[in-house]
Amino acid sequence: MAFKTVIGSIADHFRPKMDAVGVTHNGPLTADDAFIERSVNQPQPRENEILVQVLASSVNPVDVKMRSGYQDKGVFRIFGLDVVGRVAAVGKDVSRFAVGDRVYYAGKQHHDGADAAYQVIPAEMAAKAPENLDDVSAAAMPLTTITAYDILVHGFHLPIAKDAGKGKSVLIINGAGGVGSILIQLAKYLGLTVIATAGRADSQEWVKKMGADHVVDYHRGLVRQIADLGYPEVDYIANLQDTTGYWDLMVKTIRPYGEIASIVDTTMPVDLGELKSKSASFSWIFMLARGNFNVYLSEQGQILEDMATLFDEGILHSTVTKVYHGLTAYSIRSAFQDVAGHRAIGKVVVDFAPNIKASEGGMPLEDGSDKESTFSDGPDNIQEKDGQAEKTGKSELNDEDAPTHY
Known part of the structure; x- marks a missing residue:
């Protein structure tokens, strides 16, 4: 074994670890091993980044699409784009945030995702989370x-x-x-x-x-x-x-x-020329382009800051309708099934509160977290009321192979 490899292995052994959920192969979502749990190295922020303890995350259709296109068999890949969390550390050039700040953001498509205890993100892509939204309600909203x-x-x-x-x-x-x-x-x-x-x-x-x-x-x-x-x-x-x-x-x-x-x-190809007689325009919208090409990152953070004001003023409301409890392979797989089945209304969220309560070295839960949430809880239907995610009853899993309905 090369000397550098030996030194790297020793250093890796002493790096902080964290829990994460991800994939190592592309198979049906209905399979028990569609997602697996692992202990991986906790990332460390660079000078312009923040390290965030993830409090909750939500699943989007683009997450499902990314998983279906996964081809790096054997390489552990973590998905998840939507985050509400607390700043655990800041890079030396970060001035907008301090440790303990509650933030929300949508991450980068080609970086390690949010289905983990911690994630690093360029500070300019994040904003302080709406104060009137609890963790579950806020996690549904960035992307x-x-x-x-x-x-x-x-x-x-x-x-x-x-x-x-x-x-x-x-x-x-x-x-x-x-x-x-x-x-x-x-x-x-x-x-x-x-x-x-x-x-x-x-x-x-x-x-x-x-x-x-x-x-x-x-x-x-x-x-x-x-x-x-x-x-x-x-x-x-x-x-x-x-x-x-x-x-x-x-x-x-x-x-x-x-x-x-x-x-x-x-x-299939479409004929843009059909719009010419009306002088009508057509635009593609893909918000992840900012992160994919590292352009206009600060605009993304500013958008979230402006929208937080509208959430806090009660002009906008969270669209969360369902929550799973705990960062587990079961919760992530189930949430992906819901979204892949095209029957979910609004947003599906995974609440990490049970993991944070069970951890020894993490920050304690604060206001905004569901302190009663446990790993044994089944999924709940949610109705946002005055910024709080109210449970309205237990929810059933959706079938990935069910017909598409909107």
Whole structure:
């Protein structure tokens, strides 16, 4: 064994360890070993980074997609992008945060994720968490809120200001998902008339609760339904479900000089030229581009800081609807199953409180954490009320192989 390797192995032995959940191969989510638990080296922050003790994390469709594309067999990979946590250490160049600060953020796609006791993140990507949201409620929000912001600001070129879009209309395709749920709220703050698609009765009820002015059933002809509402054309369209499948609808429904934004890959080529006669524009929105290309990182932190104010003022509300208890392979796998099954309304969160209570060297739980949460608790249905995640009953697991519903 080379001398450097020996020294590295000795040094590695003395590095602090932490619990993490991840994958070493790509298999069905229904398999018991779809996720595994490991003790790994605790990361250390560089000069511009903060070390965060993760208090809770949520699962997004992009997490499921990343796992399905995993190809490094045998290499332990940790997923998880959404975080609420407490700063455990700061790099020497960090001045915005101090140890003990409660922060929230969406991490980088190609770095070790948040399904671990600790994570490092560039300080400029984080913001202090909304004071009025507890850990579970706050963990649901970073990625989807930034995406909704990007749709409105970078896709539709609207400022995030009260009534900035008054008199304009927006069609949100898939209003009940994580992005749709917060986009509806932000669009209403801007004064937009919101038309949102939803299929199931519970999805339609949820979309109305989020503030949609009109709900249309995607099972039936959308063009006719929207026209019957008095909107044969709309100013803006946000496609959060299927760019290819809804392309013809969008071309027909967008108003001249209107703007379309989509977060969903095309499955077949689409003809952008069809928008030319209307002088309508089309934009791709992918909030993870900032972290992937290391550009505009501070904008991401600023967005979260601004949105925290709206959460604290009660203008925006958390979209969490389900919580699992404990950073375990079971909890992570189950949350991924829920999201992969396309039946989840709002957001699914994993609460790390049981791990923190069980740890010997970590910070104690403070206000905002569910101090009664235990590893043995099954998943709970959640309803956010005044910033607190209230349990409304026990929840069943969803089947990864169930038909897609929105």
